[in-house]
Structures are given as C-alpha cells and as structure tokens.
Amino acid sequence: MYGQIVRDGLVNVTGIEDLGLTSPVLQRTSDAFFKEISPFLLHFGMFVPTIIGQCTPEQQAKWLPLAMDLKIIGTYAQTELGHGTFIRGLETTATYDASTEQFILKTPKLSSYKWWAGGLGKTANHCIVLAQLYTKGVCHGPHPFIVQIRDTETHMPLPGIKVGEIGPKLGFNTADNGFLGFEDFRIPRENLMMKNAQVTKDGTYVKVARHGKLTYGTMVFVRVMLVSDMAYCLAKAVTIAVRYSAVRRQSQPKPDQPEPQVLDYLTQQHKLFICISTAHAMKLTSTWLWNTFTGVLADMRDGNTDTLPELHALSSCLKAISTSDTSALIEQCRFACGGHGYMYSSNLPALYSFATATRTYEGDYTVLLLQTARFLVKSWEQMDEGKPLTPTLAYLEQSRNGSQVSWDDSPEGIVRGFDAVAAGRIGACVKSIRKHINNGMDYEDAWQMTTVQLVGAAEAHCRAVICRVYRDETARLTAGCSPGVKAVLDQLSTLYLLYWALERTGDLLRFSSLSERDIENLQARYEALLLKIRPNAVGLVDAFDFRDEVLMSTLGSYDGRVYERLMEEALKTPLNREPVSDSFHKYIKPMMQGKL
Numbered sequence: 303m304y305g306q307i308v309r310d311g312l313v314n315v316t317g318i319e320d321l322g323l324t325s326p327v328l329q330r331t332s333d334a335f336f337k338e339i340s341p342f343l344l345h346f347g348m349f350v351p352t353i354i355g356q357c358t359p360e361q362q363a364k365w366l367p368l369a370m371d372l373k374i375i376g377t378y379a380q381t382e383l384g385h386g387t388f389i390r391g392l393e394t395t396a397t398y399d400a401s402t403e404q405f406i407l408k409t410p411k412l413s414s415y416k417w418w419a420g421g422l423g424k425t426a427n428h429c430i431v432l433a434q435l436y437t438k439g440v441c442h443g444p445h446p447f448i449v450q451i452r453d454t455e456t457h458m459p460l461p462g463i464k465v466g467e468i469g470p471k472l473g474f475n476t477a478d479n480g481f482l483g484f485e486d487f488r489i490p491r492e493n494l495m496m497k498n499a500q501v502t503k504d505g506t507y508v509k510v511a512r513h514g515k516l517t518y519g520t521m522v523f524v525r526v527m528l529v530s531d532m533a534y535c536l537a538k539a540v541t542i543a544v545r546y547s548a549v550r551r552q553s554q555p556k557p558d559q560p561e562p563q564v565l566d567y568l569t570q571q572h573k574l575f576i577c578i579s580t581a582h583a584m585k586l587t588s589t590w591l592w593n594t595f596t597g598v599l600a601d602m603r604d605g606n607t608d609t610l611p612e613l614h615a616l617s618s619c620l621k622a623i624s625t626s627d628t629s630a631l632i633e634q635c636r637f638a639c640g641g642h643g644y645m646y647s648s649n650l651p652a653l654y655s656f657a658t659a660t661r662t663y664e665g666d667y668t669v670l671l672l673q674t675a676r677f678l679v680k681s682w683e684q685m686d687e688g689k690p691l692t693p694t695l696a697y698l699e700q701s702r703n704g705s706q707v708s709w710d711d712s713p714e715g716i717v718r719g720f721d722a723v724a725a726g727r728i729g730a731c732v733k734s735i736r737k738h739i740n741n742g743m744d745y746e747d748a749w750q751m752t753t754v755q756l757v758g759a760a761e762a763h764c765r766a767v768i769c770r771v772y773r774d775e776t777a778r779l780t781a782g783c784s785p786g787v788k789a790v791l792d793q794l795s796t797l798y799l800l801y802w803a804l805e806r807t808g809d810l811l812r813f814s815s816l817s818e819r820d821i822e823n824l825q826a827r828y829e830a831l832l833l834k835i836r837p838n839a840v841g842l843v844d845a846f847d848f849r850d851e852v853l854m855s856t857l858g859s860y861d862g863r864v865y866e867r868l869m870e871e872a873l874k875t876p877l878n879r880e881p882v883s884d885s886f887h888k889y890i891k892p893m894m895q896g897k898l
C-alpha cells in the first residue's frame with residue numbers, strides 16, 4: 303500500500319516519456335499522504351530518470367525493475383562539500399582496476415564528501431555517484447556510477463562507506479539530505495552508467511555520446527520538470543491567499559459601512575492576481591518546454607544533438623526565473639494573509655521553504671542565467687556572421703540595426719516590446735564585452751565584467767519567451783472555448799503583460815518609443831483590469847481544483863472556516879495538553895521566587 307502511494311504520487315509527476323507518460327503532470331495526490339517532502343523524492347525524481355537516461359538497455363533491464371518496485375531505494379549524489387556548481391571541480395575519484403575489473407571509489411579529503419543528496423542520510427540503500435573517472439592513469443572527467451551503500455537486509459552502511467544526515471535546514475527537513483564518503487570502496491565495472499561512455503574490461507575508455515554534456519541529462523530533465531512544479535506550488539499558494547482574502551475583513555475605508563473583504567482592496571488584488579496569472583503562464587510555458595524537451599530527445603535518438611544547446615539555454619533560464627518568481631510570489635501570498643499567513647498551519651511557510659530551495663538546487667539562479675547568456679551572446683555573434691538563428695531567438699533579427707522599436711500597446715505589441723528589450727540588452731552585453739576586449743582585456747575578464755548585465759539580458763530573454771508563449775498558447779487553447787472563458791483567460795494573460803511592462807518601464811523607455819503618456823495608459827489599464835478580474839478571483843482559484851487534503855491549509859480550505867480551523871489546530875498543539883506546563887514548576891516559579 304505504502305509503496306503504491308509512493309509510486310502513484312511520484313511516478314505520475316516525473317513524466318518520463320519512456321514510462322509511457324506524455325506531459326509533466328501538475329497535480330500531486332501524494333502530498334495529501336506525506337504532508338511534508340518525501341525522502342523518496344530523489345528516488346523517483348532523479349535516481350530512476352538517471353537510470354533511464356544514462357544506462358545501456360542491459361543496465362536498465364537490471365536496475366529499472368528493482369528501482370520501480372522499490373526493491374532498492376536510490377538517490378543522486380553529485381554535489382560535494384566543496385563543489386556544487388562547478389561539476390568539473392568534483393573531487394571524488396573512481397579509479398579503474400583492470401586486475402579485478404572494479405572501480406575504486408575514494409573521497410580524498412573533507413571537501414570531497416558528497417553533501418546534500420535527498421534521502422541519502424537515512425533512507426537510501428543505493429545512490430548515483432558522480433565521480434572523476436580515472437583509467438590507465440588518465441582522468442576523463444565526472445561520470446555517473448550506481449553504488450550500493452547499505453545492506454538491503456540490515457540497512458547498515460557497507461564497509462568503506464561513511465554516511466549520515468547533514469542536519470536541520472530552512473526547509474526540506476523530512477528529506478534526510480545526507481553526506482557520503484568512500485574509503486577505497488570497490489564497485490563492479492558494470493556499475494559505471496555506460497550509455498554515454500564505457501570502460502572495457504582492459505580499462506580502455508570509449509566515448510559513445512556525440513555531445514560532451516549528455517552526462518548532465520538528468521539535470522536538464524529536472525529543470526524542465528521544476529517549471530511545471532513551480533506552477534503547481536504557486537497555484538496552491540494563491541488558492542490559499544485568495545480564499546482567505548475573501549473571508550478576511552479588515553478596516554473601514556468609508557464611515558458607516560461594514561468592513562470590506564480584504565480582496566476588495568486594489569493593493570490586495572495587485573498582490574494576488576499576478577500570482578493567478580503567473581501560475582497559468584508557468585503551466586503553459588512548462589508544457590511548451592516539455593514539448594521542446596521531448597523534441598530534442600527525439601532528435602538525439604536520430605543522432606542529432608544540434609538542438610541541445612537551445613534546450614539547455616531555455617531550460618536554464620526558465621528554471622531560474624520560474625523558481626525565483628515563485629518564491630517571491632509565494633512570499634507575497636504570505637504577506638497577503640497578514641499574521642495568519644505566518645502560521646505553519648496556513649501551509650504558506652512550507653510552500654515557501656520548498657520553493658526557495660528550488661532557486662538554488664539543480665543549478666543556482668545566477669549560474670543558470672549566465673549559461674543562457676552564453677548561448678545568447680554566441681547567437682548574436684553568429685547572427686553577425688550571417689548564420690541562421692534558432693527559433694526562440696528569431697526576434698534578434700528585427701533588432702539588429704539597433705533602432706528603437708515603436709511602442710504599440712496592444713498585447714501583441716507589448717510582446718514585441720519585450721523582444722526589443724531582450725534584443726537591446728543582449729546587444730548591450732556584446733558591446734560591453736567587445737569594448738573591454740578592445741581596451742586590452744582577455745575574453746574571460748571582459749565576460750566577467752559584463753556578468754551583471756548578462757544576468758539581466760538572460761532574464762529579459764526569458765521574460766520575452768514566457769510572454770510570447772503565454773499569449774500564443776492562451777489564444778490557441780481557448781479557440782474553441784465559450785466567450786466567457788476566453789475573455790477571462792485573455793484578461794489573465796493581458797494582466798501578465800501589463801504587470802511586467804510596468805515593472806520594466808526603464809528598459810522599455812530605453813529600447814522602444816514608450817512615452818510618459820504610454821506609461822500612464824498602461825497603469826490605468828492595469829488598474830481597470832484588476833477590477834474586472836475581481837468577481838472571478840475565487841472561481842479562478844477554485845478552478846485549480848485542489849482538494850483540501852492536498853492544500854493542507856487552515857486559511858485556504860474550500861469551506862472558508864478559517865477561524866474555526868485556526869482554533870482547532872491551536873488546540874492540538876502539545877503545549878495546550880496541560881493547563882500548566884512543567885517548565886513553570888521547574889524554572890519559572892523558582893525564578894520568580896529568586897531561587898534561580
């Protein structure tokens with residue numbers, strides 16, 4: 303029964319094509335059972351996908367049934383105490399010994415300890431370990447290995463394994479993130495995951511993959527999945543905050559009138575409606591990204607890796623922006639719920655601590671935006687050489703002459719405005735890099751001096767992609783809908799455009815003909831749109847269709863019994879079991895009597 307819940311809850315979200323799943327599924331019924339982050343998250347989130355992505359068919363035939371049936375429990379141990387971002391800097395070594403046909407895993411120093419892997423501390427008995435592969439005295443860089451770390455009967459760590467839990471964190475405290483060290487620990491040669499690179503019995507290294515970065519495939523998969531997961535988390539948070547805001551009444555703006563629902567305040571609508579709209583934007587973008595991802599997988603099956611760099615650039619920036627926007631907007635939902643939003647029972651703190659971690663793991667925000675920027679600058683240079691642009695960068699062509707785009711305040715015009723901002727910012731980065739080089743800097747230093755602008759350019763590119771996809775997909779998907787549904791979903795996507803246009807007036811003034819008058823118009827349209835959305839706000843969050851058991855919130859349940867639920871939860875706290883707690887007799891009373 304338990305295994306079934308773990309499988310149904312987690313497998314259904316992994317969306318791995320090879321498992322017969324065709325899209326990243328948004329809802330997660332397992333939340334209702336586990337309540338907190340599951341220690342099995344990495345098993346289905348990364349261990350299984352890595353077996354699928356990095357193993358030969360023979361290796362898959364051995365490991366996949368064991369993993370899918372939970373006969374073994376795995377995790378993904380890449381990050382070390384000393385290195386997370388810089389994968390080439392990992393220090394754990396796997397040295398091939400041809401005499402025994404084994405790899406010897408070694409943790410050379412403290413900074414080489416594996417650190418962070420979810421479920422590693424107490425739950426997993428196997429893990430995927432990224433280690434520098436040495437054979438015949440040559441280092442071939444980081445490679446993935448399957449390693450058994452605990453006895454499957456006793457669960458004791460195997461001899462040569464040092465494993466433990468890393469301690470309390472801001473969140474994820476039920477995920478038993480762990481550390482792991484190896485003392486000349488031997489594994490069979492066949493435990494090298496050999497889809498992309500192999501070591502023959504005599505120790506010859508054979509590169510199979512056509513692209514050097516296919517070892518990083520699991521990370522690309524998880525980054526793609528995270529965009530969808532952020533839509534899910536944000537939809538939960540805003541469901542809680544909007545329902546609560548419809549129940550909560552506060553202040554008296556007009557004398558002799560009842561206290562209004564806080565949802566009637568324009569500032570509250572400003573805080574919350576962008577969250578509804580962003581959840582839709584991310585859901586549609588994540589499905590679009592998933593389709594791009596599966597297209598690239600199909601290309602690679604045909605031996606073509608040309609589309610991989612664009613996928614890496616897209617998945618990097620969308621992972622960075624979706625996780626960053628979601629953490630900020632969940633925090634905004636908490637602010638929107640006042641003091642009660644700070645209660646653990648509102649579920650907003652748990653949602654926030656989950657979302658804010660995603661901004662760091664699976665590639666830090668800045669680092670990933672700089673990866674995208676690398677692709678953008680390369681593309682600009684290729685355009686200068688007259689080479690064709692990839693589909694998501696087609697907009698650069700219109701901006702190559704550097705002239706300002708004329709401002710057009712229709713939704714499509716605003717999308718073109720975001721294109722112009724992205725193109726302008728990328729162009730400015732190229733100019734800056736070239737200027738530094740002309741002044742005598744080498745390329746790396748010139749790049750370094752431009753990184754603040756490069757992060758901004760990658761963000762602008764990502765925002766332009768989201769705006770275009772959100773607008774196009776909304777139009778496509780609502781084509782057959784009733785006029786009412788079409789109108790409301792159009793309002794939501796327009797809100798996203800207006801919100802970000804107002805957030806980015808500086809850029810739009812710089813790269814388009816936007817005027818002060820245009821900004822006033824944008825502001826007025828934005829405010830009017832908030833009022834139009836208000837009557838549908840509760841219906842829109844109900845439409846996310848979360849069961850109370852999944853939402854797990856005193857503030858956000860469907861029946862709106864907010865105060866009753868808060869009191870019920872308060873009465874459950876252990877401190878309320880006795881009218882007087884022991885600490886009074888032990889410490890407080892003696893202190894009051896001057897005896898302490």
Ligand SMILES: CCCCC/C=C\C/C=C\C/C=C\C/C=C\C/C=C\CCCCC(=O)SCCNC(=O)CCNC(=O)[C@H](O)C(C)(C)COP(=O)(O)OP(=O)(O)OC[C@H]1O[C@@H](n2cnc3c(N)ncnc32)[C@H](O)[C@@H]1OP(=O)(O)O
Nearest residue numbers: 315333336338340347387389515518527531614663664665
């Ligand atoms: C109640 C229970 C329910 C619980 C919930 C249940 C389920 C969850 C459901 C949904 C969630 C959805 C999915 C998630 C599932 C599970 C995951 C959950 C938790 C995960 C926990 C976190 C796990 C981790 O964090 S694992 C560790 C991740 N680590 C990183 O990401 C490291 C980041 N670093 C890098 O990626 C790279 O090293 C780099 C910084 C990008 C690049 O390094 P660098 O040295 O500078 O460059 P390099 O020489 O390596 O590259 C040069 C060249 O290669 C190109 N490149 C780089 N990376 C890639 C790539 N991945 N693909 C393609 N190409 C790549 C790069 O652009 C350069 O190209 P060029 O030279 O410019 O042409």
Ligand SMILES: Cc1cc2nc3c(=O)[nH]c(=O)nc-3n(C[C@H](O)[C@H](O)[C@H](O)COP(=O)(O)OP(=O)(O)OC[C@H]3O[C@@H](n4cnc5c(N)ncnc54)[C@H](O)[C@@H]3O)c2cc1C
Nearest residue numbers: 378379380381385386387418419420659662663664665668
């Ligand atoms: C909750 C959680 C769960 C995790 N689970 C796992 C797991 O299961 N398995 C696993 O292997 N790992 C896991 N990790 C580790 C995670 O992947 C790394 O923490 C993450 O990739 C960031 O790397 P880092 O910690 O080395 O940060 P660092 O790279 O040290 O970053 C520190 C700062 O330096 C900046 N920085 C670093 N490099 C550059 C650069 N080149 N240019 C500009 N700025 C730079 C960053 O932007 C950041 O501000 C987990 C982490 C967390 C928080």
